[in-house]
Amino acid sequence: MKTAATELLDIEAPIFAFSHCRDVVAATSKAGGFGVLGAAWMTPEHLEQELKWIDDHVEGRPYGVDMVFSSTATAVDFKETPRELVPEENRRFINELMDQDGVPPLSEEDAKGWYAEYARNLAFSPEASEALLDVALRHPVKLVVSALGVAPDHVIKRVHDYGAKFGALVGSARQAQKQVAAGVDIIVAQGSEAGGHTGEISSLVLWPQIVDAVAPVPVLAAGGIGRGRQMAAAIALGAEGVWCGTIWLGTVESELAPDMRDVLYAAKADDAVITYGYTGKPCRAIRSKYTEAWKRSDAPKPLKAVPMQSILSGEPFRRAERAHRKDWMTYAAGQIVELVNEPVSVKTVIYDMILEYAEAMDRLSQVNED
Amino acid sequence: MKTAATELLDIEAPIFAFSHCRDVVAATSKAGGFGVLGAAWMTPEHLEQELKWIDDHVEGRPYGVDMVFSSTATAVDFKETPRELVPEENRRFINELMDQDGVPPLSEEDAKGWYAEYARNLAFSPEASEALLDVALRHPVKLVVSALGVAPDHVIKRVHDYGAKFGALVGSARQAQKQVAAGVDIIVAQGSEAGGHTGEISSLVLWPQIVDAVAPVPVLAAGGIGRGRQMAAAIALGAEGVWCGTIWLGTVESELAPDMRDVLYAAKADDAVITYGYTGKPCRAIRSKYTEAWKRSDAPKPLKAVPMQSILSGEPFRRAERAHRKDWMTYAAGQIVELVNEPVSVKTVIYDMILEYAEAMDRLSQVNED
Numbered sequence: 248m249k250t251a252a253t254e255l256l257d258i259e260a261p262i263f264a265f266s267h268c269r270d271v272v273a274a275t276s277k278a279g280g281f282g283v284l285g286a287a288w289m290t291p292e293h294l295e296q297e298l299k300w301i302d303d304h305v306e307g308r309p310y311g312v313d314m315v316f317s318s319t320a321t322a323v324d325f326k327e328t329p330r331e332l333v334p335e336e337n338r339r340f341i342n343e344l345m346d347q348d349g350v351p352p353l354s355e356e357d358a359k360g361w362y363a364e365y366a367r368n369l370a371f372s373p374e375a376s377e378a379l380l381d382v383a384l385r386h387p388v389k390l391v392v393s394a395l396g397v398a399p400d401h402v403i404k405r406v407h408d409y410g411a412k413f414g415a416l417v418g419s420a421r422q423a424q425k426q427v428a429a430g431v432d433i434i435v436a437q438g439s440e441a442g443g444h445t446g447e448i449s450s451l452v453l454w455p456q457i458v459d460a461v462a463p464v465p466v467l468a469a470g471g472i473g474r475g476r477q478m479a480a481a482i483a484l485g486a487e488g489v490w491c492g493t494i495w496l497g498t499v500e501s502e503l504a505p506d507m508r509d510v511l512y513a514a515k516a517d518d519a520v521i522t523y524g525y526t527g528k529p530c531r532a533i534r535s536k537y538t539e540a541w542k543r544s545d546a547p548k549p550l551k552a553v554p555m556q557s558i559l560s561g562e563p564f565r566r567a568e569r570a571h572r573k574d575w576m577t578y579a580a581g582q583i584v585e586l587v588n589e590p591v592s593v594k595t596v597i598y599d600m601i602l603e604y605a606e607a608m609d610r611l612s613q614v615n616e617d
Numbered sequence: 618m619k620t621a622a623t624e625l626l627d628i629e630a631p632i633f634a635f636s637h638c639r640d641v642v643a644a645t646s647k648a649g650g651f652g653v654l655g656a657a658w659m660t661p662e663h664l665e666q667e668l669k670w671i672d673d674h675v676e677g678r679p680y681g682v683d684m685v686f687s688s689t690a691t692a693v694d695f696k697e698t699p700r701e702l703v704p705e706e707n708r709r710f711i712n713e714l715m716d717q718d719g720v721p722p723l724s725e726e727d728a729k730g731w732y733a734e735y736a737r738n739l740a741f742s743p744e745a746s747e748a749l750l751d752v753a754l755r756h757p758v759k760l761v762v763s764a765l766g767v768a769p770d771h772v773i774k775r776v777h778d779y780g781a782k783f784g785a786l787v788g789s790a791r792q793a794q795k796q797v798a799a800g801v802d803i804i805v806a807q808g809s810e811a812g813g814h815t816g817e818i819s820s821l822v823l824w825p826q827i828v829d830a831v832a833p834v835p836v837l838a839a840g841g842i843g844r845g846r847q848m849a850a851a852i853a854l855g856a857e858g859v860w861c862g863t864i865w866l867g868t869v870e871s872e873l874a875p876d877m878r879d880v881l882y883a884a885k886a887d888d889a890v891i892t893y894g895y896t897g898k899p900c901r902a903i904r905s906k907y908t909e910a911w912k913r914s915d916a917p918k919p920l921k922a923v924p925m926q927s928i929l930s931g932e933p934f935r936r937a938e939r940a941h942r943k944d945w946m947t948y949a950a951g952q953i954v955e956l957v958n959e960p961v962s963v964k965t966v967i968y969d970m971i972l973e974y975a976e977a978m979d980r981l982s983q984v985n986e987d
Contacts (some may be wrong), residue, residue: 250984314753326926411642419887436914448886449810449819451841451850471821480850483983516818516826517789560896582822590738607853608985614620614852615978 249589251465252488255412255433256281256309257391261479261488262597263435263467265313269304270500271296273384274593276308283311283490287394288368298386311390312383313412315371316398316551330362333559337547341563344540350570357569365414365561369554377402386411392416392425392435395444403430416469416490418446418453419553420460427461432465435490441470442493442519442531442581458485473583475603479611493519493580497587503578510535510573512589516582523549525579527556533584535577537563621835622858625782625803626651626679626759631858632848633805633837637681639674640665640870644963646678652862653681657764658738661748668756668860681760681784682753685741687923688918700732703929711933722938723932731935739824739924747772754779762805765814773800779987786839786860788811788816788823790830797831803838805860811840812863812889812901812951821854828855836949843953845973849981863889863950864966873948880905880943882959886952893919895949897926903954905947907933911954963965 250259255616259279266272272282284301292574294312301310330338346352353361380402383391391406406413407430415426416435423434436457437452448456450470458466468481469490475568478489496503497511510533520534524541527549532538537560541549550556567575622631629649636642641650647925654671655663664682671680700708710822716722716925723731750772753761761776762784776783779802783953785796786805806827807822818826828836838851839860848859866873869882880903894911897919902908911919920926937945950957 248984249941249986260706273692341621438819438821440822446887447890448952449808449821449841451808451847452810452886452955455844455846456955471819476825477821479853479981483849483981484846484876485977485980516822517816521818532654582818601870607855608981610855611849611978611981614618616619 250482250487252433252461252467255453255465258309260597261467262600263488263490264495264593265426265492266495266501267488267500268495268500270502271299271495271593272310272499273317274415274498274500275495275597276305276310276410278594278597279522280597280615281309281311281390283313283392285394286312287315287371287517289379292381293368293384294382295385295507296460298382298388299558302386309387309389311411312388312391313394313416313589314376314379314383315395316373316376316393316402317371317396318548328359328362329365329558330359330562331346331352333550333555334547337550337559339564340545341537341559342566345359345563345566348536348575349432350566350572350575353569354564357559357565360560361561361565362558365558371554373399375392376576380405384411385495389406390433393431397425397429399413413579414467417457417499419448419454420453421463423457423466427464433487434461434464434608436466436486437490438468438470440519440531440582442584443579444526444530445521445527447583449599451480454481454484454486470581471583473545473586473600475600475605476607477583478600479603479607495593496578496584498596499590499592506571507576507578508590510576511578511580511587514584514587516581519580519584522577524556525560525577527551528555530539530579532577532579536572536575537567537577553590620857621833622803622850625835627796628679630971632733632970633858633860633905634963635860635862636865636871638865638872639670640872641865641868642680643671643674644738644868644870645865645967646675646680648964648967649686649749650967651679651681651760651762653762655684655764656749656753657685657741657859658684659749660738661752663738664749664752665755668753668758672756677758679757679779681762682749682758683762683764683786684746684749685765686743686763687741687766698732698934699928700729703925704762704859704917705921708928708932710915711907711910711929712936714906715936718906718945719935720942720945723936723939728932729937731931739927739971741924742785742826743769750775753933760803767795767799770799773978784837787827788829789818790823790826792935793827793831793836795938796908797834797978799932802834804831804834805839806836806856807860808838808840809815810889810901810952812954813949814896814898814900815840815891815951816899820965821850824851824854824856828905840951841953843956843970843972845975846977847953848970848974849977859874863954864957864965866948866950866954868961868966869960869962876941876943877946877948878960880946881948881950881954881957884950884954884957889950889954892947893926895926895930895947897921897923900949901951902947902949905943907937907947
């Protein structure tokens with residue numbers, strides 16, 4: 248396959264893997280695709296460690312990093328204890344529901360430790376993003392992607408001067424045009440069926456809108472892609488490649504804990520629901536008692552100021568994890584989670600995707616022969 | 618193009634037009650596609666009149682009808698005034714909001730007339746459906762589609778004995794399997810981006826699920842299709858054709874009133890929102906003051922018993938129409954409403970769709986050459 252994306256980044260197949268797991272990133276790039284490490288939640292030290300590992304394992308293949316360049320994130324003063332930044336009423340609401348449902352509470356030490364550890368990773372301020380970028384640009388990254396927000400001019404220039412490309416994830420044609428105006432080289436157009444933060448327009452409708460809006464800038468299709476037929480659809484709709492996240496969560500290379508894997512393996516397409524309880528913004532994640540709690544009529548409003556709801560959600564997530572309570576666990580995932588059923592290798596996922604893509608092409612030829 | 622759907626119904630292009638307008642139905646079939654008349658809201662007399670007109674204009678090309686076979690619809694006793702069946706509190710809520718916003722009220726006569734006329738068309742009982750079927754089977758219909766619910770065995774048998782095919786609209790693989798078990802010949806798989814009643818799973822994810830679940834029964838793709846690239850995606854995903862509704866609303870042949878056309882021409886993809894205010898069930902329709910009203914915290918719960926909310930919505934809809942208040946108008950439409958921008962002919966829509974489909978095929982060939 249040859250598309251603007253394979254040319255831009257010198258890869259064999261236009262399959263991009265977004266993952267928080269370094270093993271998934273390296274395995275994708277080694278298989279001929281392009282791995283992108285989700286670094287937004289990492290500290291600079293952690294990112295350094297992960298990129299070092301990738302460099303040692305990726306056999307010289309190209310890879311990228313994904314981070315947040317949000318101008319709207321609240322700068323959290325980490326001298327304070329983050330728990331005190333979260334309204335007590337909101338903490339109490341979710342903790343009482345878990346109490347009533349027999350989920351053992353965290354020890355005070357565990358809870359405090361969680362807030363201290365978690366909050367450190369949620370520093371979405373411009374300074375924090377640039378500190379991550381400092382680390383990334385000491386490694387042979389070929390692509391830096393903004394998962395949220397238009398990066399400042401000097402950031403995009405720095406990446407270009409370094410010799411890497413700049414990408415951006417968007418959920419509307421307007422956002423895509425803003426990113427292109429800022430100098431972005433490649434757009435990731437993400438439909439509403441995607442996992443994580445997502446807009447309202449479905450992939451089928453959104454992709455061609457964005458392709459037309461930013462042409463000739465190449466567009467990667469994201470949201471709802473886990474198999475070859477969906478990749479064929481993406482290319483037919485004008486995309487130059489596919490950007491997948493959910494499909495890697497259950498792979499052998501994924502670092503997800505066994506309980507969470509079970510949750511994902513059991514989930515159907517309509518279990519991937521929009522919740523405000525995860526981060527305070529609309530985010531598609533697996534339905535659980537946690538996501539349902541925030542829909543109750545007596546629930547406090549989710550905290551909108553980034554990253555407050557994310558800080559708040561850390562405690563109940565750890566609580567569910569410690570107690571192995573799968574009914575309270577949730578994880579950001581898209582509707583194709585229904586395809587995530589067993590631990591296969593990243594290479595197998597990619598191979599199957601390409602095989603089914605080829606089958607779809609054969610089918611199209613037959614339909615059109617007549 | 619040659620697919621299982623073109624073979625099954627002896628048509629040239631696997632493009633199905635669902636429409637309440639007889640002119641759209643006839644124009645589609647004459648252009649080589651397959652028109653399906655939405656008859657659910659019609660009285661038997663009205664349907665007879667429409668089918669007679671189609672027979673006189675369709676030049677012998679095949680066409681179909683679409684109706685509801687709901688076992689859950691409440692049998693409305695039309696000896697009562699339907700207005701009295703609707704809770705006074707719910708009527709008052711919406712009427713007061715319109716009062717406050719300066720929308721002139723209907724005259725008592727007009728309001729009463731509306732309820733009497735409207736309710737007659739909302740007879741979704743099994744008896745009412747069979748009365749419509751009696752009419753349809755006096756005309757050369759080639760396809761009867763259930764828009765909602767599994768039709769009783771004897772109904773499907775009657776259609777088959779008549780020599781027509783039976784289809785069914787579904788939003789999940791489970792529903793599709795039930796329909797196939799009941800003897801349905803062709804499935805219309807409708808993703809969440811569609812107009813009207815819709816499920817939660819997007820077309821990109823849903824279509825291949827359903828194709829696999831019911832193979833070898835042919836599947837038509839619905840939801841999010843208004844142009845050739847989307848049709849190419851549908852075929853790539855395993856569909857045997859496309860079923861479109863929204864794209865015809867703005868055509869020359871559509872009977873939609875000028876005000877409502879303006880509303881549709883102005884709407885963007887994210888203006889097609891899910892509302893419970895239209896029918897009591899999740900229904901995608903154009904955002905307006907009417908749809909927003911039912912999201913207010915002081916709004917009464919929409920009436921769930923079919924067809925009560927539909928009866929209720931008739932009065933404010935007529936009120937907005939009489940006053941030419943576009944800000945209060947809404948109409949069931951899918952996310953591709955963004956493509957509905959001017960009055961073009963049905964033939965042009967079909968021609969453009971086939972042309973862009975061919976372009977998408979060329980593009981795919983280029984991508985795969987390498």
